[in-house]
Amino acid sequence: MKFVQLLSRRFGKGDSGTAPTISGTIPEEMREVPYVTLYGWDASDYDVDRGLTVDRIREARAAGIDFMTYKGTEQSVGGTFHSQYYGLMLTAAKDAGIPFLGMYVVVHSGVSIEDQVRTAIDYADRHTSWWRDYDRFFWQIDLERWPTDDVPSRVGVEAARELQARSGKVAVMYASRGQYGSDELGDHPRWNANYPYRVAEHFKAAYARAGGDSGPGWVRYGRPEMMPRIWQYTDSAIIGRQHTCDADAFRGTAEDFAEMIGARAPEGDDEVIAKFISGTYRDVTLDATDAFHAIRWEDGEYHWTLPEAGIVGVQATVDLRGLQRDDLVRVRAEYLEPGHPESDTPLLTQELVSINPDTAGGVFVVSTPDVNIELPEHSQIRIQVAVRPGDGDTTRRLSYGDLTRVSMVLFRLPG
Numbered sequence: 001m002k003f004v005q006l007l008s009r010r011f012g013k014g015d016s017g018t019a020p021t022i023s024g025t026i027p028e029e030m031r032e033v034p035y036v037t038l039y040g041w042d043a044s045d046y047d048v049d050r051g052l053t054v055d056r057i058r059e060a061r062a063a064g065i066d067f068m069t070y071k072g073t074e075q076s077v078g079g080t081f082h083s084q085y086y087g088l089m090l091t092a093a094k095d096a097g098i099p100f101l102g103m104y105v106v107v108h109s110g111v112s113i114e115d116q117v118r119t120a121i122d123y124a125d126r127h128t129s130w131w132r133d134y135d136r137f138f139w140q141i142d143l144e145r146w147p148t149d150d151v152p153s154r155v156g157v158e159a160a161r162e163l164q165a166r167s168g169k170v171a172v173m174y175a176s177r178g179q180y181g182s183d184e185l186g187d188h189p190r191w192n193a194n195y196p197y198r199v200a201e202h203f204k205a206a207y208a209r210a211g212g213d214s215g216p217g218w219v220r221y222g223r224p225e226m227m228p229r230i231w232q233y234t235d236s237a238i239i240g241r242q243h244t245c246d247a248d249a250f251r252g253t254a255e256d257f258a259e260m261i262g263a264r265a266p267e268g269d270d271e272v273i274a275k276f277i278s279g280t281y282r283d284v285t286l287d288a289t290d291a292f293h294a295i296r297w298e299d300g301e302y303h304w305t306l307p308e309a310g311i312v313g314v315q316a317t318v319d320l321r322g323l324q325r326d327d328l329v330r331v332r333a334e335y336l337e338p339g340h341p342e343s344d345t346p347l348l349t350q351e352l353v354s355i356n357p358d359t360a361g362g363v364f365v366v367s368t369p370d371v372n373i374e375l376p377e378h379s380q381i382r383i384q385v386a387v388r389p390g391d392g393d394t395t396r397r398l399s400y401g402d403l404t405r406v407s408m409v410l411f412r413l414p415g
Contacts, residue, residue, distance in 0.1 A: 040248035044071035059240030067100035074106035087127030104140035129369035192228035319401035326390025
């Protein structure tokens, strides 16, 4: 057996109101051009409040979403916010095949740039450990002027530079023309927010209504004066079954987007032989006895059997209902190779429940790192969970929530 390594709801963030009237000569950058358009979605825990699930992210990919970012951290003088669902949802986007993925970081004044960047990177490491080796990961700096913090543009520019220097990943600057139109914004790819309309409709129809590839969001601004690479054109889009979404457009191909963030295009991936992506079997429960039990998946099985030898990427999310503060949740994988009587059971993660889950609607999610392992044909993989009750009550019975899922992807061995 060989372990291997493979390659806040945001208010007032755009120019609101009705579409501006354009008169006179249309600037060159506003003329109709035969662009290819990629569509994106930047989401946060507020989208979970509005019904976002793993299934809805899969539907978003099927509907034509090519890039997605999710809010990770926000650090201000008032405290530090960590998204509860970032790891779950961005990993779900990766599993769904959305090619370009990122974490957005809301920056503030009054807190050192080094601290804000360290908080963001540490959080990404804990909840999406795959990001460092995922070639198409990027950062989104969320630079906005808030009622309680008129964040100067230099904070966003310095944060972007620091993130890039520490991570080697490109930072895209989300700073709207309406708020930072004449400010120094550095040479980072620019992301403009401008909402000509707020109509609840399919995200592609909303882009057409907003003017499409010749819409008012495509205009040069900032210092140095640059054309935005991404336009967030509405905060009211429908993506799949999800309503009230922030929808974005990129004028160009997947190769163009990859070049913008210093990545390879999606076609260069390792060859995938097979996938197993599943939620839990209905009515599955778990006793809080500190004993490990395998999760039963939607197909009724407790394991996945490899159809041939290869490298398997394993990542799991466990959503247990009935947890209490100070419970210890442990998640491990069991790898059983054919012909070997003893299985290998490495611990993937453990997390102490640090909040009262009732304050979050009974939800406390534990996500494991993305672990890669080389296994022979017909090996079996199980995901096992144990809960040590903080109050010592071993009679307590827990149930798996809808957010529980596993992703196992089998890649062909090189050569």
